[in-house]
Amino acid sequence: MRPCLGLPKEIIFSSFGPIQYPLSRLLESIVLSSRSFSSSRLIKEGVQEAFKPGFSESLKLDILKEKVSKRPAEKTHRPIPILGRRTSNAGYVAKTLSEDPKKISKSELKRWLKTQSFDQSQLEIYVTACKQTSLKSALLILESIPTSNEGSDRNIPSSILAEIASKRIQDRQQLDDLLILLGHRIAIEEDVMIVSHLLNGAVQASLSVGHLVASTELVEYSTRYASEIARVEVEKTNTQSANDDDSKHGVAQDPSLAIRPLLACIAALMNRPVSQSHGPTCKLITILIKHTIDLCGSLESVFGRLSKPNIHLLSRAIISSMLSPDGHPFKLPEINLLLRQKLPPSTLRLGMTCMIQAGRRDQADRFERRLLDHGNQPEDLPFKYQLNHALKFHHLPKLALRVWEHVTHIGMRPDAAALQVVMTVLIDLDRSHEAVYLFRQHSRPGNDHQPPIVGSSSGNIQVLATYARALDLAGHHSDVYHLWKTLKSDWNLEPDERIFGALISSARKLALASVSEPSNNMLQVSSDHLSDRPQRETSDDWDGRPAAEVAIRLFWSILYQNWPNIAQTVSAPLRTASIWNGVGVHELFLSRVRGLSPPSHSAQSRNQTTKSIEKLSTAETVIxxxxxxxxxxxxxPTRYSFRDQIELLGICNQSHYIPLLLGWMKALKIKPDQDLILRGYYWIYQISSPIQNRLNSLDLFIEDWIQEFDGLxxxxxxxxxxxxxxxxxFKWKAGFFNGRTKVGDWIKDK
Structure with missing residues (x-):
């Protein structure tokens, strides 16, 4: 089918090929689009393409007017039938009715209700609950359903609970109650699609409050669950081959069923709040992508099992993961396959950036020229990497600072988002001292540690994380510790890994300054250079204790209190073999070595019955x-925080704990880099001779750890x-003390 010559491109083409418009719709589009064209010749050519050449010009225009005038004024809704695979998904039906009741016909809805265990009045309650914006109001509406004494959630379908899980959650207590409910349903539900729906809701709920530990556990459960589904599918396929005469019991399930839980978690992680750091969620997305490809054998096989929306979702996730520091490895065949998909322009821009970062700028240019040859307009194409690089690193920072100067000059009070952007630009330009001054200048009156009011905590946590990084780079290390202590009391915010990373980095620099005595050659520096750079802080007193001791204890406390279940399986490659295996030894490490205590059990004992205790124990198998x-x-903790902790342990003569720390990194699936491994080996073997006291178990441990990641x-x-x-x-220490190098030189990987 040849496109009409005079029609706008958006009328003839969509992202999936030619649109088969009815004739009346096509003619109306010509008339409506004619207002944007200055020449009537385009309309004339379009009409000539739409009709046979035997019609006269006047007759064609008369038919055109008649078709447009007869079109009804109001849009008619065509009810969609409820497919067989949706018969058990009450959440899908309730959500559809809450958004647009006309999408489902009344007769079809009545037939569907006959197959359900609830009636029309109960369905209306579910629809009302789906319309709510907060979890509390949705649960209050669901509590109006008459139930027995065994619990109000027993009669509520799991798909309904999965739908309301994405509502707004007020506090941690609501999240814990919801996760107990969802975890119990995930463990007992038999429908794979509904389990995927529940996993999606649970991950979204965890991310909305910032509970990254629960999100990680849900992702781990989804990978195990998907592997089990794949194993069952293989067994059913083998059963079908062995019993061809009994096809009813030997039919295997849909091969794409095993990856549904993984896609559900990917969709939830891609929908993360903007205020959260992308590092932990990108790591989880990378784990899910790797498991999805492993189950199907190749990325092309994965795309063959997915619909177009899911292909777009997975492509966006893979490209975003490739562009993250600890993400999916660059593989040219996979990038070529991604760029061949019919993706939105924004995703294509990122995909071409991946191609260029993989070292194939020529292929990206050829891909762009091929799109131009197929009739795409330049504004719809991903712009070239050179232009993107110039805008991002040259033009936009200058423009941002210029706009900031104009806003402050006219007396406008900037919000936290604008402050965070300008502080980030100043940090990237090696002007962290100005970023600190800017933050304190635009704080609330009377309090130097609070940014402007933004109405929500999302902007505050981002600007505070940027402020902590600026303090660390500028040398105000004690101020980073003060921010860490007052974050809960002053802001009612939980610290994230960005502020924690700045704290550990500050403690490492103070520890280096306190234990290393610089030589005279290190301190020989001109007074002219020292005059334009403020002196870095060297006092390591944090609340009467050395900064290194505070940071080391805090790091171990976070590991053992966030993941006490993982602590029982962490092993370290020490000379004493399996000394760290077993919960008893780890408790001894916490209580005697570091003066810490194991985590306390949750306070879920209020009004507990036997069934609620059983429900909690079932949910704990998932979370x-x-x-x-x-x-x-x-x-x-990120890889950079672990790297700083290795330095702290080495400086404080606790290098015998570094193998245990590496074991924690492997258990948490954190990807190492060469610099971190080198630092660990350096501090482990710095006292003894590496040749005589080499630990073979450590080398094997590192080799196994490296093999867990593709392309590392x-x-x-x-x-x-x-x-x-x-x-x-040695060079790094010299640069630290004399201040000759820039921030990017004496702080690696920051």
Missing amino acids: PSLQYSLDWPMLI KVVVPTDRMMELHYLDR
Whole structure:
């Protein structure tokens, strides 16, 4: 079918090919679009393409006017039938009715209700609950359903609970109650699609409050659940091959069923709140992507099992993961496959950036020229990487600072979002001292540690995280600790990994300054250079204790109190073999070595009956953290925080705990890099000779750890690599003390 020459492109083409318009719709589109064209020749050519050439011009215009005038004024709704696979999904029906009741015909709805265990009045309650904006109001409406004494949620379909899980949650207590309810349903539900729906709702609810620990546990459960579904499918396929005569019991399920729980979690993670850091969620997305590809064999096989919306979702997730530091590895065949999909322009822009970062700028240019040859307009194409790079790193920072100066000059009070953007620009330009001054200048009157009022905590946590990074880079390390202490009392906010990373980094720098005595050669620096850069803070007194001791204890406390179930399985490659295996040894480590205590159990004993206790124990099989009271559920230490902790342990003569820390990193599925492994080896072997006291178990441990990640270019350090690392450390110390180098030189990977 040749497109009409005079018609706008959006009339003839969609993202999935030609649109088969009815004739009346096509003619109306010509008339309505003619207002935007200055020449009538385009309309004439379009009409000539739409009709046979035997019609006269006047007759064609008369038919055109008649068709347009006869079109009804109001849009008619065509009810969609409820498909067979939706018969058990009451949440889908209730959500559809809450958004647009005319989408489902009354006769079809009556036939569907006959197959359900509830009536029309109860369905109306479900629809009303789906219309609510908060979880509390939705649960109050559901409590009006008459039930027995066994609990009001027993008669509520699981799909309804999955729908209301995405509502607004007020506090942690509501989240814990909801996770107990959802975790119990996930464990006992038999329908894979409904379990996927429940997982999606549970992950969204956890992310809305910032409970990253629960989100991680739900992702881990979804991977195990998907593997089990795949195993069952294989067994059913084998049964069908062995019993061809009994096809009824030997038919295998849909092969795409096993990846449905993984896609549900990916969709929830891609819908994360903007205020949260992308690091932990990108790591979870990477885990889900890898497991999805492993189940299907290849990415092309995955796309063959998905619908177009799910292909778009997975493509966006893969591209976003590739562009993250610890994301999916760059593979040219996969990038080519992604760019061949009919993706939105915004996703294509990111995909072409992946192609260029993988070292194939020529392929990205050829792809762009191919799109141009197929008739796409330049404004619809992803712009070239050179232009994107110039706008991002040259033009936009200057423009942002110019706009900021204009806003402050005319007396407007900026909000926290604008403040955060300008502070980030100043930090990237190595002007962190100005970022600190800017934050304190625009704080609330009378309090130097609070940014402007923004109406919600999302903007506050972002600007505070940026402020903590600026304090660390500017050398105000004690102020970072003060911000950490007052975050809960002054702002009623839980710290995230960005503020925690700034705290550990500040403690590391103070520890280096306190234990290393600089030589005279290090301190020989001109007074002209020191005059334009403020002196860094060297006092390591945090509440009467050394900063390194405070940071080390806090780090161990977060690990053992956030993941007490993982602590029982963490093993370290030490000379004493399995000394760290077993909960008893870990409790001894907490109580005697570090003076800490194991996490306390959660306070879920209020008004508990036998059934509620059973429900809690069932939910704990899905979300183990429900049995404990977590102090830092929003905090998952990053690779950079682990790197700083390795430095702290080495500086404080506690390098014998570094293998245990590496075991924690492996248990938490944190991807290592070569710098972190080198630092660990350097501090483990700094006292003894590496050749005589080499731990073979440590090398095997690192090799197994590296093999868990595809495309990870990390090797076991050699003696020569550690010698070079020692020389680099000496240069790093010199740069730290004399202040000759820039922030990017004396703080690596920041």
